[in-house]
Amino acid sequence: MKPESRKQEIINAASILFKEKGYSAVTMRDLAKAMGIKAASLYNHIQSKQEILSTIIIELAEEFTNGMNQIVASDISTIQKLENIIALHIDVTLRNADGLASLNNDWMHLEEDNLIYFEKMRQEYEENFRKIVKKGVDKGEIKSFNIEIMVFSTLSTLRTLYLWYPKQNNIEANILKRDMISVLLKGVA
Amino acid sequence: MKPESRKQEIINAASILFKEKGYSAVTMRDLAKAMGIKAASLYNHIQSKQEILSTIIIELAEEFTNGMNQIVASDISTIQKLENIIALHIDVTLRNADGLASLNNDWMHLEEDNLIYFEKMRQEYEENFRKIVKKGVDKGEIKSFNIEIMVFSTLSTLRTLYLWYPKQNNIEANILKRDMISVLLKGVA
DNA sequence: AAACAAAACTAACGATTGTTAGTTTTATAC
């Protein structure tokens, strides 16, 4: 066990609670009880409830952004890019499935700057995804008669992984990757 | 315009607000402001905030349950059953996209009896879906080497339709149905 | 215009919210 900072422990506990009930329904007293301390004690380690949320979400969003930028910049086929995107989602999900619940469902509770920052990242991520698919169709690497629906469908599945994966009894990452690639791309390639 | 009851107007306004911020983050004063009245006035028409949520969710859940039961009972091929399930989701989404946000994200805020009732319906729905796919694979009607992932992937896409559909500029229902069927089933059949 | 019902209002309640201030306990370093 690595000795995690107290702040990180709080953020991890919050991620679990946020996943179960959503950011707004979790009180600082709920979080404190989960940590075995009193609510006021939390503030020795964090600045605010909002800071917890933004830490969870922005960190994950930047992981996706960095991963996508790397894929976009790489000189590989469209199929390989899509496979890498799938792998990226699986990797992030395995590492922090709880936090992804906040990213997916509570991003709108971010405040001013972080909200704008997040929405920009998400929009650019989707735009990159769409461009990759479109280029693949144009070059004849993949077949897809409706790009919008194909992008939406794939992204929906990848974004919902965090809900589904923990319910499977320790399916191996590599096998999951292989099977997800098959299901999501076999009808397209 | 059909003259909707005041109660239904409140539920519709609530559906929109719940979609934007989630059940817990929407106050009765928010809802009242959206209706152009004071919070206390809402209680001339509804019993509680909880009643609004359960009305939205249970009604939709029963639509899905009834639709699924009809499909299960019908004597058609597996492919046709899957096509009908896709059509069911599209129909419900077109009719009440806002309410589906609550069903997907705020069901855990239902109270005792309704929570149990909802969870039972959802579990049975998924079980029916799984059985249909499994039977189709056994009979050789569809190919799918990983049933769990195929079920999860399809259901994720259909459940997220409510987020995606309103952003498309009036795509026609029949075209959407045809294209969704292609994207979701072409790699399987 | 009188009667009635529907739907709004004002005012307030007890509970809960995130958070702050100040203090005490616990663990570490010399």
Next chain:
DNA sequence: GTATAAAACTAACAATCGTTAGTTTTGTTT
């Protein structure tokens, strides 16, 4: 063992929450 820092505590705050009680306005029927 004494000093220091980390992390817990108690107590309370102002704001906001869902909801109730009682009253007034609005609209319809006779």
